[in-house]
Amino acid sequence: xxxxxxxxxxxxxxxxxxKSAPLEGRRARRRASTLSTGDRVFLxxxxxxxxxxxxxxxxxxxxxxxxxxxxxxxxxxxxPELHAGPTLAFGNFWAYVAPLLWGTLWVSAIAIVIxxxxxxxxxxxxxxxxxxxxxxxxxxxxxxLAAVPSVVFGLWGIIxxxxxxxxxxxxxxxxxxxxxxxAGQPSSTGSTILAxxxxxxxxxxxxxxxxxxxxxxxxxxLNEEAALALGATQWEMIRVAVxxxxxxxxxxxxxxxxxxxxxxxxxxxxxISPSIVFSVRILTEGGNSQTIAANIALNxxxxxxxxxxxxxxxxxxxxxxxxxxxxxxxxxxxxxxPGAASRRxxxxxxxxxxx
Amino acid sequence: MxxxxxxxxxxxxxxxxxxxxxxxxTSGGSGxxxxxxxxxxxxxxxxxxxxxxxxxxxxxAAEDAWVAAFKxxxxxxxxxxxxxxxxxxxxxxxxxGTYDFAGSDAPLSAANIAKAASGPCGTGGAINIPxxxxxxxxxxxxPGVTKLNLTTSTIAKIFSLKIKDxxxxxxxxxxxxxxxxxxxxxxxxxxxxxxxxxxxxSFLYGADPTxxxxxxxxxxxxxxxxxxxxxxxxxxxxxxxxxxxxxxxxHSAIGKLTTATVNGVxxxxxxxxxxxxxxxxxxxxxxxxDLSLKFDYSKMTGADVYPIPLLSYAIICNTFKDPAQAKxxxxxxxxVTSATxxxxxxxxxxxxxxxxxxxxxxxxxxxxVK
Numbered sequence: 001x002x003x004x005x006x007x008x009x010x011x012x013x014x015x016x017x018x019k020s021a022p023l024e025g026r027r028a029r030r031r032a033s034t035l036s037t038g039d040r041v042f043l044x045x046x047x048x049x050x051x052x053x054x055x056x057x058x059x060x061x062x063x064x065x066x067x068x069x070x071x072x073x074x075x076x077x078x079x080p081e082l083h084a085g086p087t088l089a090f091g092n093f094w095a096y097v098a099p100l101l102w103g104t105l106w107v108s109a110i111a112i113v114i115x116x117x118x119x120x121x122x123x124x125x126x127x128x129x130x131x132x133x134x135x136x137x138x139x140x141x142x143x144x145l146a147a148v149p150s151v152v153f154g155l156w157g158i159i160x161x162x163x164x165x166x167x168x169x170x171x172x173x174x175x176x177x178x179x180x181x182x183a184g185q186p187s188s189t190g191s192t193i194l195a196x197x198x199x200x201x202x203x204x205x206x207x208x209x210x211x212x213x214x215x216x217x218x219x220x221x222l223n224e225e226a227a228l229a230l231g232a233t234q235w236e237m238i239r240v241a242v243x244x245x246x247x248x249x250x251x252x253x254x255x256x257x258x259x260x261x262x263x264x265x266x267x268x269x270x271x272i273s274p275s276i277v278f279s280v281r282i283l284t285e286g287g288n289s290q291t292i293a294a295n296i297a298l299n300x301x302x303x304x305x306x307x308x309x310x311x312x313x314x315x316x317x318x319x320x321x322x323x324x325x326x327x328x329x330x331x332x333x334x335x336x337x338p339g340a341a342s343r344r345x346x347x348x349x350x351x352x353x354x355x
Numbered sequence: 356m357x358x359x360x361x362x363x364x365x366x367x368x369x370x371x372x373x374x375x376x377x378x379x380x381t382s383g384g385s386g387x388x389x390x391x392x393x394x395x396x397x398x399x400x401x402x403x404x405x406x407x408x409x410x411x412x413x414x415x416a417a418e419d420a421w422v423a424a425f426k427x428x429x430x431x432x433x434x435x436x437x438x439x440x441x442x443x444x445x446x447x448x449x450x451x452g453t454y455d456f457a458g459s460d461a462p463l464s465a466a467n468i469a470k471a472a473s474g475p476c477g478t479g480g481a482i483n484i485p486x487x488x489x490x491x492x493x494x495x496x497x498p499g500v501t502k503l504n505l506t507t508s509t510i511a512k513i514f515s516l517k518i519k520d521x522x523x524x525x526x527x528x529x530x531x532x533x534x535x536x537x538x539x540x541x542x543x544x545x546x547x548x549x550x551x552x553x554x555x556x557s558f559l560y561g562a563d564p565t566x567x568x569x570x571x572x573x574x575x576x577x578x579x580x581x582x583x584x585x586x587x588x589x590x591x592x593x594x595x596x597x598x599x600x601x602x603x604x605x606h607s608a609i610g611k612l613t614t615a616t617v618n619g620v621x622x623x624x625x626x627x628x629x630x631x632x633x634x635x636x637x638x639x640x641x642x643x644x645d646l647s648l649k650f651d652y653s654k655m656t657g658a659d660v661y662p663i664p665l666l667s668y669a670i671i672c673n674t675f676k677d678p679a680q681a682k683x684x685x686x687x688x689x690x691v692t693s694a695t696x697x698x699x700x701x702x703x704x705x706x707x708x709x710x711x712x713x714x715x716x717x718x719x720x721x722x723x724v725k
Contacts, residue, residue, distance in 0.1 A: 085573040086548050158589075163596060188541045189582045189597040273583040274546055285541065286580045298547035298585060301412075301441035302573055 068313030103289030162190030215249030409437030410445015460550030479673030480642030543602030561652030
């Protein structure tokens with residue numbers, strides 16, 4: 001009892017002294033006068049690290065642009081290096097990269113469509129349905145999934161998923177073949193976009209799940225209890241209290257998953273039988289669009305120097321696209337995500353104080 | 356069904372592991388016997404140093420076996436062969452001066468010959484020495500069919516998608532009039548740019564340009580219902596897992612797949628060796644001692660000639676910048692092109708030993724390297 005009283009008095013007295021001298025000014029004075037060598041070194045180190053990451057990013061961008069330029073300006077049909085091998089059939093750089101860009105987005109989009117419902121379901125189960133102990137185990141299991149190397153996923157795709165999905169592919173092609181994405185001659189080896197996307201979906205599951213779970217857990221307890229008190233069932237409570245609150249967080253989780261899917265290489269290279277074409281088919285052998293990352297992995301080793309430049313050029317485009325997707329995701333999370341309102345309020349208060 | 360597929364793949368992996376284990380035991384076991392059995396063989400034990408090389412992945416497994424076997428004879432020498440580079444990367448690194456020798460499925464290109472002369476090799480130039488001979492097999496998976504013969508023109512028609520069914524009259528004719536069970540053919544090819552594809556398409560173009568109008572290239576040129584897979588192991592796996600599949604694979608990577616005879620000839624060391632002696636046309640690059648060959652596939656028609664050879668070279672400078680490095684590299688390549696070296700590769704990766712005449716030429720070319 002007496003202890004808490006003392007603490008209370010101390011707190012009051014400090015508040016009193018804070019009133020006498022403006023808090024902000026005092027902090028600033030302290031910073032200037034008592035900055036020890038250790039502090040200064042550490043400040044330099046952290047600032048340097050922050051600058052380094054920007055330098056690395058800029059360095060990568062410059063490298064990509066400089067290396068890609070010769071292939072972008074080259075005359076493909078007359079160049080002996082480019083008019084051969086994997087770049088034989090293309091008139092210029094843009095004709096080469098456009099179908100690849102399409103394939104990258106297409107394969108990733110299908111993976112997102114498959115992964116999102118499952119990931120949101122897992123996240124909701126962990127945050128709102130499962131017993132606490134099970135939630136912990138399940139959470140770490142999902143995180144473990146992110147630690148599996150992609151080449152292992154690729155081999156799993158080849159050996160298990162490809163033969164497993166073949167009957168489904170034949171079924172969809174036979175009965176729903178009039179829908180363009182299921183059209184064409186079905187694959188007899190299973191090396192389809194469907195198989196690749198399913199594996200890709202499993203690979204991006206951990207990202208979407210763990211971010212969504214964090215966002216769901218941040219839903220204010222009061223909102224949830226209010227909904228339940230009004231007679232909502234668990235599902236109705238999630239619909240009216242959790243989802244609206246977490247919507248932007250979910251969107252950015254999906255976009256971050258998309259960013260991961262766009263750059264995935266080994267699994268796609270191993271599983272899908274690729275053609276550099278604009279195609280929406282997902283069940284065929286010869287009509288699968290190819291992704292940029294897998295195309296680089298497959299063709300880089302024995303490419304001639306201009307072909308390498310062309311591949312680096314496609315990498316530049318992938319860099320731009322994934323960069324854009326990631327920035328969009330961060331922006332949505334930062335601008336409208338949970339806590340954004342309170343952060344904004346704090347910023348405004350600070351601004352008002354310093355003014 | 357699923358189990359048997361998994362089993363097959365596991366078998367392929369296992370064979371790889373056994374081959375590696377085999378090479379390790381060969382090196383351990385044969386080290387001492389080799390020196391005692393052939394006292395006239397050179398003594399490598401006093402050599403020390405490191406050889407840096409890389410390139411062709413086709414000869415990669417053989418290089419692994421050679422390196423292990425050579426290590427037993429010359430404990431002081433370390434050989435680093437980087438097979439992740441591919442033939443193109445091997446040539447690029449060689450002319451840049453980072454390799455003592457490059458492994459390549461094709462002789463040094465014209466552009467790289469000039470770069471080598473102005474770069475690491477000087478006026479003596481760079482020479483190509485054959486070190487590894489293998490063949491490409493036509494593997495297929497057609498339930499119930501254990502024997503299949505295909506002529507070159509039928510192969511060209513199958514891979515250009517002109518023949519689409521196993522019961523096609525051309526295939527029936529190739530097999531003495533016995534019709535195969537009807538069913539669609541799925542062609543399996545490489546999705547990655549590769550020397551294997553270059554070699555196979557060169558063979559088809561050279562043997563039957565009417566049915567296969569595409570010049571040799573590193574990318575499989577035919578579009579359509581073709582299953583494209585990464586690497587020889589990827590093709591082998593897809594051929595094994597699919598039904599009615601057919602694909603071209605380095606002979607050393609076929610695993611347990613069944614292979615077709617080509618023009619009635621099945622793959623054997625002798626039959627591939629004959630393809631080298633009947634169809635190999637020397638195309639010297641100007642540097643003294645160069646042993647580049649070009650295959651004339653139209654000559655490989657004999658009843659004892661397997662017509663899809665795969666020849667891989669080691670590329671070295673005639674004059675090294677560092678004589679000590681020259682001595683080391685000569686010793687290693689001398690071992691590789693010896694009868695023992697060729698036997699090591701044949702035993703561990705199933706390649707065909709190079710004919711004695713080629714080995715003699717290689718020895719005299721190496722003798723002039725300084």
